[in-house]
Amino acid sequence: MNEPLPSSLLAPRPGAAALPSVDRVLTLGFVPALIARFGRRAVSAAVRSILDDKRRQIVAGVTPEAAWPPGEGWLESELRERLAAAAAPRLRRVFNLTGTVLHTNLGRALLPESAIEAAVMAMRSAVNLEYDLESGTRGERDELVEDWLREATGAEAATVVNNNAAAVLLALNSLAHKREVIVSRGELIEIGGAFRLPDVMARASVKLVEVGTTNRTHLDDYEHAIGPKTALLTKVHTSNFAMQGFTAAVAESDLATLAHGRGLPLMVDLGSGALLDLGRWELPSQPTLAESIRAGADLVTFSGDKLLGGPQAGILVGRAKLIDRIRENPLRRALRVDKVTLAALEAVLRLYRAPESLARHLPTLRLLTRSRAELTGLGERLLVPMQNALAGRAEAGLRDCESQIGSGSLPVDRLPSLALVLVPMTKGRGSGTALKALEASLRKLPLPVIGRVQEGALWLDLRCLDDEAAFVQQLPWLREN
Numbered sequence: 001m002n003e004p005l006p007s008s009l010l011a012p013r014p015g016a017a018a019l020p021s022v023d024r025v026l027t028l029g030f031v032p033a034l035i036a037r038f039g040r041r042a043v044s045a046a047v048r049s050i051l052d053d054k055r056r057q058i059v060a061g062v063t064p065e066a067a068w069p070p071g072e073g074w075l076e077s078e079l080r081e082r083l084a085a086a087a088a089p090r091l092r093r094v095f096n097l098t099g100t101v102l103h104t105n106l107g108r109a110l111l112p113e114s115a116i117e118a119a120v121m122a123m124r125s126a127v128n129l130e131y132d133l134e135s136g137t138r139g140e141r142d143e144l145v146e147d148w149l150r151e152a153t154g155a156e157a158a159t160v161v162n163n164n165a166a167a168v169l170l171a172l173n174s175l176a177h178k179r180e181v182i183v184s185r186g187e188l189i190e191i192g193g194a195f196r197l198p199d200v201m202a203r204a205s206v207k208l209v210e211v212g213t214t215n216r217t218h219l220d221d222y223e224h225a226i227g228p229k230t231a232l233l234t235k236v237h238t239s240n241f242a243m244q245g246f247t248a249a250v251a252e253s254d255l256a257t258l259a260h261g262r263g264l265p266l267m268v269d270l271g272s273g274a275l276l277d278l279g280r281w282e283l284p285s286q287p288t289l290a291e292s293i294r295a296g297a298d299l300v301t302f303s304g305d306k307l308l309g310g311p312q313a314g315i316l317v318g319r320a321k322l323i324d325r326i327r328e329n330p331l332r333r334a335l336r337v338d339k340v341t342l343a344a345l346e347a348v349l350r351l352y353r354a355p356e357s358l359a360r361h362l363p364t365l366r367l368l369t370r371s372r373a374e375l376t377g378l379g380e381r382l383l384v385p386m387q388n389a390l391a392g393r394a395e396a397g398l399r400d401c402e403s404q405i406g407s408g409s410l411p412v413d414r415l416p417s418l419a420l421v422l423v424p425m426t427k428g429r430g431s432g433t434a435l436k437a438l439e440a441s442l443r444k445l446p447l448p449v450i451g452r453v454q455e456g457a458l459w460l461d462l463r464c465l466d467d468e469a470a471f472v473q474q475l476p477w478l479r480e481n
């Protein structure tokens with residue numbers, strides 16, 4: 001306590017005293033234009049931080065003349081640079097060359113043009129979000145998409161919330177509050193980012209009743225677990241892992257028959273869920289919404305931004321009676337979607353009415369079905385510009401690779417693809433550091449490029465590269481960074 005201050009702090013610092021005050025700098029002629037653009041508070045803070053840096057330099061021995069040269073030009077550009085850097089948008093466009101088409105950390109599905117236009121319209125204008133244009137009375141926002149969803153899934157009714165996690169939470173809370181919900185032990189999943197089914201159940205105030213074992217669950221496991229407190233049978237799509245070997249699970253149709261025989265509903269969390277059979281495009285098959293409904297599921301939940309290829313949303317389809325109960329839950333208001341999401345979702349659903357041209361209009365499907373020939377052409381055009389940009393630093397070559405759909409769709413299925421593979425010149429010791437530096441350089445590009453590290457190289461899977469011109473144009477930056 002109260003130790004004497006180090007003498008260096010008490011010593012006079014004649015140089016630092018020669019620096020102007022913040023207020024003095026703020027009177028300079030170029031300042032008003034900066035204030036108009038960045039705001040007074042940000043400009044003051046930037047001036048202060050430059051003055052602090054200069055003061056430190058002077059204390060460290062730099063002469064006041066060198067730290068604060070005459071003229072204002074250098075000060076203006078330094079201020080402008082700092083202010084621009086601090087004001088730069090945090091959310092930025094990137095190239096997703098990870099090989100995971102629906103990458104949760106990179107924003108999942110890319111929206112089709114028609115959805116982008118619809119979203120922009122809804123952002124810019126007043127819209128009939130909850131207004132019936134025919135009668136001039138209050139409407140229900142779900143009606144904007146309900147017909148499309150009924151048509152695509154065969155369900156009686158539909159409602160939309162913020163994401164599938166919200167859909168599951170809301171459905172459980174609406175249909176089984178303080179009662180029991182039966183789930184197979186093989187389906188108690190964790191989806192990345194803290195969606196763990198048992199935790200969601202607890203927060204929904206329902207009691208989880210686990211049945212079966214990790215690898216095998218049979219119909220009579222469910223049957224024995226049904227009691228007076230049971231409210232719901234559930235089936236959860238094990239979307240991000242696959243079980244092999246001695247396994248058994250009960251089909252949705254058998255579970256539906258059991259549930260209905262006991263007067264209970266069956267809920268299915270399909271996770272990704274496809275509206276159409278992907279086999280049509282020679283992609284690995286994935287359970288569809290219509291199949292679940294046909295199998296007898298009374299309520300099915302799925303994500304808007306996974307295989308559907310739309311905006312982030314959680315969609316619930318099923319029996320009108322159950323959807324009505326969900327609509328009555330006050331939690332729904334807390335989880336509802338906005339007009340921008342609904343506008344985009346409606347446009348995406350409309351595209352599904354013409355499956356013949358879906359792969360052309362829906363980016364998710366277009367990327368998933370990109371032909372080998374197209375990828376090869378792209379790779380051959382990119383190879384030389386990439387080699388030039390990395391000359392002396394890394395070798396670039398084309399290699400076969402495998403993309404995945406991502407976001408818990410088809411965890412084991414892979415799509416054959418092509419990658420630009422970058423191998424640092426540094427071998428042996430230091431090769432790891434060189435690889436990390438290379439990765440960082442690509443991330444520092446004006447449009448950051450995100451690849452994946454594998455076998456001592458950086459792999460850029462070309463499947464999701466669709467703006468070739470923008471990609472090539474920025475490559476020369478790699479020589480300087």
Ligand SMILES: *Cc1c(COP(=O)(O)O)cnc(C)c1O
Pocket residue numbers: 163164165166168191195236237238239240269270271272302303304313314407408
């Ligand atoms: C992805 C997924 C979720 C979570 O959906 P979000 O839309 O990311 O909230 C829940 N359940 C399953 C089975 C999933 O695959």
